[in-house]
Amino acid sequence: xxxxxxxxxxxxxxxxxxxxxxxxxxxxxxxxxxxxxxxxxxxxxxxxxxxxxxxxxxxxxxxxxxxxxxxxxxxxxxxxxxxxxxxxxxxxxxxxxxxxxxxxxxxxxxxxxxxxxxxxxxxxxxxxxxxxxxxxxxxxxxxxxxxxxxxxxxxxxxxxxxxxxxxxxxxxxxxxxxxxxxxxxxxxxxxxxxxxxxxxxxxxxxxxxxxxxxxxxxxxxxxxxxxxxxxxxxxxxxxxxxxxxxxxxxxxxxxxxxxxxxxxxxxxxxxxxxxxxxxxxxxxxxxxxxxxxxxxxxxxxxxxxxxxxxxxx
Amino acid sequence: xxxxxxxxxxxxxxxxxxxxxxxxxxxxxxxxxxxxxxxxxxxxxxxxxxxxxxxxxxxxxxxxxxxxxxxxxxxxxxxxxxxxxxxxxxxxxxxxxxxxxxxxxxxxxxxxxxxxxxxxxxxxxxxxxxxxxxxxxxxxxxxxxxxxxxxxxxxxxxxxxxxxxxxxxxxxxxxxxxxxxxxxxxxxxxxxxxxxxxxxxxxxxxxxxxxxxxxxxxxxxxxxxxxxxxxxxxxxx
Ligand SMILES: Nc1ncnc2c1ncn2[C@@H]1O[C@H](COP(=O)(O)OP(=O)(O)O)[C@@H](O)[C@H]1O
Ligand SMILES: [Mg+2]
Numbered sequence: 001x002x003x004x005x006x007x008x009x010x011x012x013x014x015x016x017x018x019x020x021x022x023x024x025x026x027x028x029x030x031x032x033x034x035x036x037x038x039x040x041x042x043x044x045x046x047x048x049x050x051x052x053x054x055x056x057x058x059x060x061x062x063x064x065x066x067x068x069x070x071x072x073x074x075x076x077x078x079x080x081x082x083x084x085x086x087x088x089x090x091x092x093x094x095x096x097x098x099x100x101x102x103x104x105x106x107x108x109x110x111x112x113x114x115x116x117x118x119x120x121x122x123x124x125x126x127x128x129x130x131x132x133x134x135x136x137x138x139x140x141x142x143x144x145x146x147x148x149x150x151x152x153x154x155x156x157x158x159x160x161x162x163x164x165x166x167x168x169x170x171x172x173x174x175x176x177x178x179x180x181x182x183x184x185x186x187x188x189x190x191x192x193x194x195x196x197x198x199x200x201x202x203x204x205x206x207x208x209x210x211x212x213x214x215x216x217x218x219x220x221x222x223x224x225x226x227x228x229x230x231x232x233x234x235x236x237x238x239x240x241x242x243x244x245x246x247x248x249x250x251x252x253x254x255x256x257x258x259x260x261x262x263x264x265x266x267x268x269x270x271x272x273x274x275x276x277x278x279x280x281x282x283x284x285x286x287x288x289x290x291x292x293x294x295x296x297x298x299x300x301x302x303x304x305x306x307x308x309x310x311x312x313x
Numbered sequence: 314x315x316x317x318x319x320x321x322x323x324x325x326x327x328x329x330x331x332x333x334x335x336x337x338x339x340x341x342x343x344x345x346x347x348x349x350x351x352x353x354x355x356x357x358x359x360x361x362x363x364x365x366x367x368x369x370x371x372x373x374x375x376x377x378x379x380x381x382x383x384x385x386x387x388x389x390x391x392x393x394x395x396x397x398x399x400x401x402x403x404x405x406x407x408x409x410x411x412x413x414x415x416x417x418x419x420x421x422x423x424x425x426x427x428x429x430x431x432x433x434x435x436x437x438x439x440x441x442x443x444x445x446x447x448x449x450x451x452x453x454x455x456x457x458x459x460x461x462x463x464x465x466x467x468x469x470x471x472x473x474x475x476x477x478x479x480x481x482x483x484x485x486x487x488x489x490x491x492x493x494x495x496x497x498x499x500x501x502x503x504x505x506x507x508x509x510x511x512x513x514x515x516x517x518x519x520x521x522x523x524x525x526x527x528x529x530x531x532x533x534x535x536x537x538x539x540x541x542x543x544x545x546x547x548x549x550x
Contacts, residue, residue: 199363199384
């Protein structure tokens with residue numbers, strides 16, 4: 001038991017780091033759901049592709065310059081293209097894989113199946129172009145292993161601090177954007193009543209596309225951070241990460257932005273506790289047990305409203 | 314200002330509006346009467362492009378607007394107080410009003426602030442509750458908010474779909490006073506009502522819609538005196 005308590009602070013730090021990234025990726029699910037009532041099952045692949053773009057940038061920089069790479073400029077250089085690329089990819093998915101279906105109305109099943117199709121398509125596209133073997137992030141060249149500090153008995157690496165800071169800043173920025181700006185208000189208006197939003201003069205299609213852009217870009221950023229953290233990426237990594245982030249979104253209350261952040265944090269912490277007190281093999285099981293419990297006990301999630309109350313009159 | 318000519322509108326295969334023609338002139342209050350499901354709300358939706366007419370034309374200030382996207386029509390200066398209010402329940406009163414002014418982001422600074430003042434003056438209760446979520450307001454307050462939100466667009470034509478529905482009698486009078494005041498300040502109004510006597514008492518002209526067809530149109534005074542209208546819509550035998 002003493003051993004377990006000794007590694008607890010360390011595990012909590014890991015949980016916090018992963019939790020903020022889960023939250024970041026969960027935002028993509030929750031924003032799209034909030035506005036279209038649709039689960040974008042291809043979001044995990046968007047996350048994965050973000051990790052690949054970041055890997056490519058890092059690889060190119062390493063090729064060009066064998067000398068010291070400082071994260072202060074390399075990290076933005078990895079994040080920016082990854083976010084732009086995945087953001088554009090999200091907009092493309094919405095335009096060509098979902099919009100033709102949801103505009104025709106009727107069921108929610110159509111876009112959902114299309115999303116699963118898009119997910120398989122993207123996995124295979126990456127496998128065919130990038131190869132099936134995993135790629136290795138040269139994280140240690142960017143964040144040397146001895147960049148770490150001691151906090152309350154835990155050894156915290158610079159990378160973890162940067163992950164939490166970057167993910168936290170992005171979530172905070174999104175929160176401000178959605179709550180305080182005209183664009184944010186128009187996103188919320190479209191989520192609540194698309195027809196009335198149009199009558200107010202909002203270009204609904206553009207707002208939906210922008211929502212996909214932002215959600216996907218955050219997912220892409222999450223991919224880069226997770227790539228740096230786990231140092232190995234492959235074309236299939238979006239599957240389980242996507243499910244985790246989706247769990248986080250449901251846990252917090254899908255459609256609710258603060259809920260996604262909270263759900264991510266809780267999931268990260270619960271997972272790290274599970275690893276501490278149980279056989280680490282149960283780590284993924286814990287996440288899905290949590291998902292099932294939430295769906296059974298509180299289907300609206302921690303901060304969610306009942307879907308019935310949000311349905312259009 | 315607004316002119317519908319032989320407009321047909323369908324929901325899928327179901328015909329709802331059948332060769333509807335009506336006109337609203339600058340400065341008027343025109344009243345659209347009709348029983349349940351006669352197509353009044355559909356007329357409003359057709360004007361705003363929420364549903365597309367399958368035949369006929371809709372013109373606003375001389376330009377054809379049928380076929381334009383709803384947000385484009387809104388930007389031309391038409392706004393709506395919808396049936397059942399449909400305020401944004403999860404936004405504050407202030408945010409709802411600010412959504413109303415969405416088309417005016419390029420307006421000179423101060424102009425929108427002035428319009429907030431105008432709404433606060435019309436509806437002091439809304440000012441007290443400006444930080445409250447729309448969904449927490451009472452029905453009457455929500456109706457005030459729906460009217461305020463539409464005014465924030467500074468529309469030249471204001472469409473109102475049953476603004477008195479579900480309101481206590483005192484509030485009904487208040488709403489109609491406000492409609493008259495808004496019209497006095499220069500906004501042209503097309504109002505749908507079930508409450509014909511009150512509506513006709515403030516309107517210039519009226520149309521009666523039945524089963525998707527305009528069956529009567531005349532000045533409000535004559536409609537108030539017409540036997541048919543009295544029997545059908547004023548509840549007199
Ligand atoms: N979205 C819709 N889809 C199908 N039918 C509709 C829809 N909206 C209205 N209708 C039908 O169109 C007819 C006219 O409705 P509406 O214009 O709302 O009438 P009113 O406002 O005069 O009560 C009704 O028969 C109604 O059932
Ligand atoms: Mg109606």
